[in-house]
Every structure is written in structure tokens, then in C-alpha cells.
Amino acid sequence: MPEVPFHYVDLRAFCYVTEDDKRVEDALRTFLPEEFEVERAESEGYHGDRIVVLSARVENADDVRHVLSKVAELPDVEGLLDELDDRVDDNCSLFLRLDKQSAYRGRVELGEGITLRAKVEAYPAKKEAAVENAREALAGLV
Template sequence: MAEVPFHYVDLRTFCYATEDDKRVEQAIRTFLPEEFEVERAESKGHHGDRIVVFSARLERADEMRHVLSKLADLPNIESVLDELGNRVDDNCSFFLRLDKQAAYRGDVALGDGITFRAKVEAYPAKKEAAVENARETLERLR
């Protein structure tokens, strides 16, 4: 996959008080190149409980290719292709929700826990062009 039609890819997940920080960080690292820096921010929840936010922004083509190579393992990529009109917004951002538990095990699956957001290159910057570029990229993963 030579061309990457994204300006950047953001990954983000939350670690709640009942979860182990190291395991949650390991889950997000499933999608990242080795030694990639993961941002960590701590916050308080509604009831004062600790929440840690892990996030990473990938901007270099090689980094984004790495994430896309992981998405190639999605067992239901066809459903993502069918839903692209709903997964790309008017700002040309493409969204997926990835399963945090599966990622901790090193697997890739749609689910809850990790947010994937990619800013799709589209000229003109219209949703229809972004959907088509995202479609072409995902079809190359199959």
C-alpha cells in the first residue's frame, strides 16, 4: 500500500478505575508501531474516580500504513465498507470503534473501547470524495 489517503490517524481509549493502566495501554499499542509514544492524561470522572486517557496521533505515512495493516485483520471489513456513508462525517473524518478487550489480546475487532479517527484527504473537501477515498483504501486491505 503505497499511498495513504489520510492527513492523520488518531487513536484514543479511556482507562477507568476498575481497569489496569498497563493493560489498557497495551490494548492501544496493538495498533501502533513499536516504540510509538502514547500520550497519557489523567482526569476525574463524575463521581471523582480516576480516568486515564491514552491517545496517539499518527501523521507519517509509514505510521499510518502500520495502523491500516492492523485494520486489514478486521473480520467484518465488508460491513465497514457498507456503512462508510455513516462512518465518514461532513468534516471528512472516518470513524471506527475498536474492541479494547480484543486489542489487549492482540486481536482486531469492531466493538467498544478504542476510537479510531482518520482525517481523509479529499479534494474537494466534501464527504462524498472522502467516502470514496476511504472506500478505495479499505478495499485494498482485503
């Protein structure tokens, strides 16, 4: 198996008062290995409404590979590879927004609702090196 040059992957989704917590957690779990722990934090919206923040940090190399292999299922993964320069910041973090509704149905699409942040390994820690490492890793999973 190819090495995955990522320190960790963070996934986060907000569950608003109009949504079912279990369904939002199921959507987030689309990207996680089985039995992975999802953290829950209660918050309050501007108008006093309840918001549950669901999140998970994946650090083990095999688990990171699992999450990235899910991302590689994107219908337009080639388009994603072309956009990596815009999606990796100066701190070597890759950012994606994934569609919560599609994820609940077991499909992987870019959209709204789930935020993915992956810290890319790059030595030296330069954006250009991080973009290239992310490109090679994702292309290797396609």
C-alpha cells in the first residue's frame, strides 16, 4: 500500500434543530472507518436554537487512507486534483466541503454540510510541497 502523506484528517458537521442527529452522524460516518468514535458538542445558535457539532479526528495511517479513499470516490476527482492549489493553504492543510445529504445516502460529492481538513506532510512545510504530496496521494488512490 502506498504511504499516505497526511498527519491527520478532521471531519466536522453541524446538526441543526431541523435535522436528526443520527442521520447527520450517519452522513459523517460515510467517510469514517467502522466503529470510529464521533465526538459530540452542544452549542447554541444566534437565536438560541440548539446546534450539535459532530466531529472526528483520524490520525492512524490506515484510517487516514480509508477517509482519503472515500474522497477519491468523488465523481470528478480529476477536477479536485486540478484545484488542489486553491484547496491547500499556507499551513499545508487541505480543505474540502462535502455534501451532507449525499453522504447520508452513501455517495461522495462536493457540496455543503461536512467540512474536511487534512494536514498534509511536507518537508519543508511549504504549500507547493504539500500540494504535490496531496496530489500524488489522492491520484494513487483513484
